[in-house]
Amino acid sequence: MSELNAINPATGETLARYPRMTADQLQVALDRAAATAPDWAAGPVAERAARLRDLAGVLRAQREDLARTATQEMGKRLAEARAEIDKCAAACEYYAEHGPDYLQDTMIASDASRSLIAWQPLGTVLLVMPWNFPYWQVFRQAVPATLAGNTVLLKHASNVPGCAEHLERVFAEAGFPAGVFQNLAVGSEAVADIIADARIRGVSLTGSEGAGRVVGAAAGKALKSSVLELGGSDAFVVLADADLDDTVEQAVRARFQNNGETCIAAKRFIVEAAVADAFIERFRAAIEALVIGDPIDEATNIGPLARADLRDELHDQVTRSVAAGARLVTGGEPRAGAGYFYPPTLLDAVEPGMPAFDEETFGPVAAVTRARDADHAIELANRSRFGLGGSVWTADPARGEALARRLECGCAFVNGIVKSDPRLPFGGVKDSGYGRELSELGIREFQNAKTIWVGQA
Structure with a gap:
């Protein structure tokens, strides 16, 4: 395919066609990134921080246009797209304020007269990013990476080419030198060769488990640093108290925000048996009150899925789960007509071995599993090959924290929805990937922790 097509998932209509980079254009971009990296790294960190502050201003000034492009290309509600832009701007300001401190030398006592860790950038980093948060997923890697002195090349999802072009433009308008952040309009088939290129020093992927295995293998073969943030099947554990x-109310937000298309959405609702019937009845009523429709319309709660194949895959998971013994409480049939709409769906009596329990359901489907007690709930939560996030809901926060510590995941929340926050490390374990984004740990991922040992003259 010679073009990248943007298709409106609410209508199925083609919005625009974007030409792919030629092989020569790709080489120019790689050369520019590698050539820019030394001077960008050598400059004062205060200057890089200033560019991030300017970038926050550009984002806020162009919030409506950026948000509308995301809504039109991948179907998220316009209100959520605006919030995504605000979050990106806040991350710029957070790293502009705190990032320089993270880059200071770490002094260590040893047998030297002076010894330390000098945190130095690796060079050029490739970001392979998904469509579901077309700005935020990029910013949470690109912001700390560029502040640390790296240059960045973005290979974005092929169904959000307009968002990808916006990203390169806003970095340029914020005063970042040409070559610090570039968009690569290429398909996924080009990724392995880019990773293998000597000008690339690291790669970060946010995407599916399958994509993670491919990118992780390519990075390992090339001996490149990598961060993988992959799928999730987060447990939402509801205790009897x-x-x-x-x-x-929080369960509805946790499952159905962003049309349910988020790796950290609550997907498996593990509820103590004593309150399961009451929880399901309340959950059903709240789900059936959600409004499905045009994501531009402010009254809409659920927009379309991003692509037709994603809707088909989700419906197949629901159908196979019901065939295996799950009970369909509400929803479960694709909406007829234009667009890739799937109704908010609730399944009860979901057990390990069913697709809705074992697989990642990337869309508006909630699966309820009944647990005998709290210990059984944690056991069920951990019976997953994924380990991104999880939450515990209880009247006793101390007990909730004790149970959260037992969850096999990278992010555990008590009485709160799992979310990403620039102040906190974000990432998973098991088949949800490795490495961390955000916070001080995130800025370390693409730095050389160089030991410097100085003896007496």
Whole structure:
């Protein structure tokens, strides 16, 4: 395919066609990134921080146009797209304020007269990014990477080419030198060769488990640093003492925000048996009150899925789960007509071995599993090959924290929805990947922790 096509998932109509880079254009971009890296790294960190502050201003000034492109290309509600831009701007400001401190030498006592860790950039980093948060997923890697002195090449998802072009443009308008951040309009088939290129020093992927295995293997073969943030099947553990009204309200947000297309959405609702019937009845009523429709419309709660194949895959998972014994409480049939709409769906009596329990359901489908007690709930939560996030809901926060420590995941929340926050490390374990984004740990991923040992003259 010689073009990247942007298709409106609410209508199925083609919005625009974008030409792919030629092989020569790709080489120019790689050369520019590698040539820019030394001077960008050698400059004062205060200057790089200033560019991030300017970038936050550009984002806020262009918030509506950026948000509308995301909504049109991948179907998220316009209100959520605006919030995504705001979050990107806040991350720029967070790293502009705190990032320089993270880059200071770390002094270590040893047998030297002076010894330390000098944190130095690796060079050029490739970002292979997904469509579901077309700005935020990029910013949470690109912001710390560029502040640390790296240059960045973006290979974005092929169905959000307009968002990808916006990203390169806003970095340029914020005063970043040409070559610090570039968009590569290429398909996924080009990624392995780019990773293998000597000008690339590291790679970060946010995407599916399958894509992670391919990119991780390519990075390993090339001996490149890599960060993989992959799929998730987060457990939302409801204990018998939880406030059900509040918990259900949060459960709806946790599952159905971003049309359910988020790796850290709550997907498996593991509920103590004593309150399971009451939870399900409240959850059903709240789900059936959600409004499905045009994501531009402010009254809409659920927009379309991003692509037709994603809707088909989700419906297949629901169908196979029901055939295996799950009970369909509400939803479960694709909406007829234009667009890739799937209704908010609730399954009960979901057990290990069913697709809705074992696989990642990337869309508006909630699966309820009943647990005998809290210990059984944690056992069920951990019976997953994924380990991205998880949450515990209880009237006793101390007990909730003790149980959260037992969850096999990278992010565990008590009485709160799992979210990414620039102040906190973000990432998973098991088949949800490795490495960390955000916070001080995130800026370390693409730095050389260089030991410097100085003896007496």
